[in-house]
Amino acid sequence: MRQLDKASAFRKPQKRTIIELYPWSIKDSNGDGKGDLRGIIEMLDYYEALGVGWIWLPPTFPSPLKDRGYDVQNYFGVHPDLGTEDDMKELIREAGKRGMRIMLDLVVNHVSDQHPWFQDVLKNPESEFTGCFVIRQPGESISNHISIFGGSAWCELKDGRRYYRTFDNTQVDLNYDDPRVLEMIEKVMRYWFELGIGGFRIDAVHLAGKTVQDCLTDAEPNKEWTGHPKSRFALHHEAMTEFRPGTFKILRRLGEIAGDYDGAVIFEAAPPDPADADGYRRMYDEVDIRYAAPIYFGLLFIDWQAQKVKGILERMLDKVPPGATFLPHLENHDRTRFTSRVGSAQAFVGMALVLGMPGNPLIYYGGEIGMRNARHPRIADDPSQAPGDFVRDRARTPMQWDDSAHAGFTTAVKAWIKVCGDYHLRNVKRQEANPRSMLQFTRALTRFRNSLPELQEGEFEWLESGNADVISFRWRLGDQQVVYALNFTPVKQEAKLPRGLTTILLSSRRPPNSWNGDESVTLRPDEALVLR
Ligand code: GLC
DSSP states (O other), rough: BOOOOEEEEEEESSSOOEEEGGGGOOOSSSSSOOOOOOHHTTTTHHHHHOOEEEEEOOOSSOOOTTTSSSSSTTTTTTTTTOOOOHHHHHHHHHHHTTTTEEEOOOOOSEETEEEEHHHHHOOTOOTGGGGGGGOTTTTTOOOBBBBBTTSEEEEEEESSEEOSSOOOTTEEEBBTSSSHHHHHHHHHHHHHHHHHHOOOEEEEEEGGOOOOOHHHSSSOBOTOOOSOOOOOOBBBHHHHTTTTTTHHHHHHHHHHHHTTTTOOOEOOOOOSSSTOHHHHHHHHHHTTTTEEEOBBBBBHOOOOHHHHHHHHHHHHHSSSOTTTTOOOOOOOOSSOOOOHHHOOOHHHHHHHTTTTTTSSOEEETTTTTTTTOOOOOOOSSTOOOOOOOOOOGGGGOOOOOOSSSGSOSSSSOOOSSOOOTTTTSSSHHHHHTTTTSSSHHHHHHHHHHEEEEEEHEEEEEEOOSSSSSSSEEEEEEEEEEEEEEESSSSSOEEEEEOOOOOOOEEEEEEEOOOOSSSSSEEEOTEEEEEOO
């Protein structure tokens, strides 16, 4: 049994669950068909009742939106479609009143080609900002690297110069060999911390630490290459550019700055095999764990089978250093919706699992009502599409508030992206009225995390359920305990329980479980049970 997550910044606020609110899709306050900050402010009471303590907003900065804001034009402002800096200040204030902190998304690997530095480079071959990017002069050699979004990593300008990009050709990679780059990012962090935010999610930082030499070193041809020119497996350049020593230098500095404000940074970076616990351990070892931690991607990719899921979590939790936090999640704005992956009934089990874990679990907006991938294909432009890839916009559709037009997201005739077809049946209004809904279930789980002393101050440990299809674990404080028993299958399962339990706090199924205090329980299909 080990005590994790006593890290200071991550324990403030006391409600530790992080929710990712895709700002374009939460609520439109001004009828232009796009979500905005004032829309989020309007819904803060809902998020308070959901029991989350952190709100992570994907990029809110001015941007040409070639990659939905992950192409930043100006780090010191708010995208006009989302609102103003005053709106952001109000959001910070109003969230603070409700015990929540705001986390912005800091894109550190690249800037938009509209960023003033790159605009200067475009206009002026002698630009003083040339060194802030990876630029080759006409005739100079380049490497065989391929962009994650397809095509060569090198883009040619009209005058024959070429620049390096890992993602879209409008997302120009920064060069941290030039000290001005990190200085700029530091300024950005201090600027927003001083406005009162609580932290940052750091985007694609595993790629940011590469040197110019790394970009120029040829990659080995990849055996998985399908032969399609847009295949992201064409020539696996990432191996040459990810997790270079520079990445950790950057992260250490960002952690230090966060520390100055008792803020937190969580970063996007998974080892090449996201089930590799040692790979994650290295990330923890390289940063200041009081203020920084890697987001855990293992659950996004694993087959949803009890033993596999328990296996990777057990190995991972074993590696999380004492004092650090753990950041598990099941879905995000780049991946399939969890409910679409495992089905509505099993989605309850996943929610109970992540919200039962130590650390700061992350949930994705709409996950609390079991939102699914929309069936309609890409509606907005997303440059990431390689053949066979998941269409990311399918998991970015408007939050389903009620059964009115556009699910109550906007009063506009047309929303920036069409609502998912099931909103008449799956929405907050309906689930508010149903005590057995996913929404009520999620609220109960966060309530346990936020208020039961066992989960607040106790210790986490795995239990032997005696059944390969059931994961079970407990939180213990003195002789008090809270036990989670999770049936990963659509059929009944028997599971052992420890001695001393007297009540069922929560079940994902109806009618109430007929458990009568025995040291075993029959879990119904897809049942998640919490006992005390
Ligand atoms: C991260 C973001 C993704 C974006 C990419 C480039 O992976 O999550 O949405 O496209 O970085 O910034």
